[in-house]
Amino acid sequence: MTSAVDLLVKDAGLLVLDGEGEIPGGWVAVSNGRVTAVGTAGTEPEAGTTVSAAGRLVTPGLINTHHHIYQNLTRAYAPAVSGTLFEWLTTLYPLWSALDEEAAYVSAYVGMAELLMGGCTTSSDHLYVHPRPHLVDAEIRAARDIGFRFHATRGSMTRSVEDGGLPPRSVTQTVDEVLADSERLIKAHHDPTPGALIRVALAPCSPFSVTKEVMTATAELAERHDVRLHTHLAEDHDEDTYCLETYGCRPVEHFEDCGWMSDRTWVAHCIYPNDDELGRLAAAGVGVAHCPSSNMLIGGGTARVKEMRELGLPVGIGCDGSASTDHASLWMETRGALLLGRYRGGPGAMTARDALDIATRGSAQCLGRADELGHLRPGACADLVVWDLHEVALAGALSDPVEAWLRCGPARAWTTVVGGRILVDRGEPVLPGLSEALRDHGRIARRMQQQA
Known part of the structure; x- marks a missing residue:
């Protein structure tokens, strides 16, 4: 029977x-x-x-709300490890221009294996360099081959160094290319049904790498297709300076002007909003991906998690890029959240249960799936x-x-x-393709790093 x-x-x-x-x-x-x-x-x-x-x-499985999986091809890259955020990015952008479909697939396969070993059962990924087409498709194929729960966020950069941005032209795209491919990916891969393994969100990279036109049009596209929005926000003091010089306002005001201030959105880092901005983000229901290790390694400050949660912002955990955090263990990130919470606010500011709640229910809220992820009540995934x-x-x-x-x-x-x-x-x-993926990963990583 x-x-x-x-x-x-x-x-x-x-x-x-x-x-x-x-x-x-x-x-x-x-x-x-x-x-x-x-x-x-x-x-x-x-x-x-x-x-x-x-x-x-x-x-419950831990949930990763912010990652750049492809960066495991340039982990702990020595020429970049001592730079500021902007110096780190400009050092690595030329290496990432070698990314192709094979590299995106292999890095995702290896990265998802690492996430699973660290107790992560659902992850988003923010792939924002697009030197070649169909890179997000390759990541989704890896997730399907593994059976991993994956929220692919279609990142984008349109403002190259020639246009006053940071990235080289080789990793940016035009506005039309970004919007057309975003719509294509939604139609090809986004599964809105309950229990879905694959979903797609839209994720222009940051205020200093895309134009206002891209931010606004992407928000409209997300509304039309009922998908979520993700970006970096208020990560660094240099971002404040850039937005004031370029847009005449601070990053959160620019974010709001572009139509992103809604509960459809979750943002990475969110270290430097002022009190008024934090209140506006909370009132709108914007979620925050807290990335403890990456922020500490780059030395750029850390989010006010206790205050955010008290205001009602959904706060989840993100491990961030495998070339800034240099690992993909959600257990380490959850422990980092515990330590930083207590360091900032004293021993009563954060408990292990608080940190676990952030990494499960809080992260599920950020991804819009609090009903079925982040808990083990009957009916949950x-x-x-x-x-x-x-x-x-x-x-x-x-x-x-x-x-x-x-x-x-x-x-x-x-x-x-x-x-x-x-x-x-x-x-x-329990992944039959892991040994082959690791061999291919080593070959591709050596080639990518040697080109420098």
Whole structure:
């Protein structure tokens, strides 16, 4: 007789359903890619496949709201590591001009494997250099091959250095090219249905790399097709200077003038809005992708996360680019959020549960999917993680498994499940194409870096 439950994850030391519910010794039942039931030890149903968490912490999958996956081809690139944001970008733009479909596919495949190992079950990606066509399509193909939940954001840059911007002409496009390809990608790949693995959002890169015309037209296009909007905002003091000189206003005012001040939008970094601007962003429902490691490594400040959450802004976690953060571990970013929150506001400003809530429910809000992602209540997408910490790291951590998870690491995903499919098992990705992708990645990364 066929079991009514496809997958059962049981024997959790603690099952975290969301920021408001936890079950010691809990279990999760999954069918057809959805959570169908949760419960306490001794009440488990029969299942086709059973995974024992063996006393480990089980949480909803972490959600990455800001990334540049292709940058793992230029990780820790020595000539760029000591520069300001603008210096870092201008050093790397020429290398990224070599990006092609193969490089986009391979970097995405490897990057998604890394995300899965760090407990991430859903990720957005902001691909904004387009020296060649169909790069976003290649990333989406990698996500489909893996079975990863992926929000591709079609980035763009139109203002080259010749036009008063930062990037070289080789990685920019015309306004018409950007808008036409944005519409094509939505029609080809965006899936608005509940439980979708692939969605598309539109993401002009930043105020200093696209014109006002692109920002305004993209907002109109997103409204017409009912897709989300993403961009960098208020990331650096140089951005303030640039916007004042170019547009005669600060970045948030320019953002608002372009029609982006809505709950359709989430932005990366958002470090330097003033109090009034922060209030306007909150009133509009704009979400923020908090990127702890990248901001610390570039030395550009960090978002006022506690104040943002108190004002009601949706705040999620982003690992940012693999050439600025140099890793794609959402566990590390969640721990970074905990540390920065306490550093900024004192020991009462952030708990491990707060940080986990940001990386799950907060991130899901940013992506417009709070109903089905970021929690493990019945009806949610079956995206979950069984976490593993070495017994040496956990020695003496007896009182609170969630605090121990972020304080005592490093933690890694022992089991990662996306839509009811096991994609990491016993700490290793279950991806048949990974070895080949890593070989190709090494070849492409060497070629790209040697061209400098």
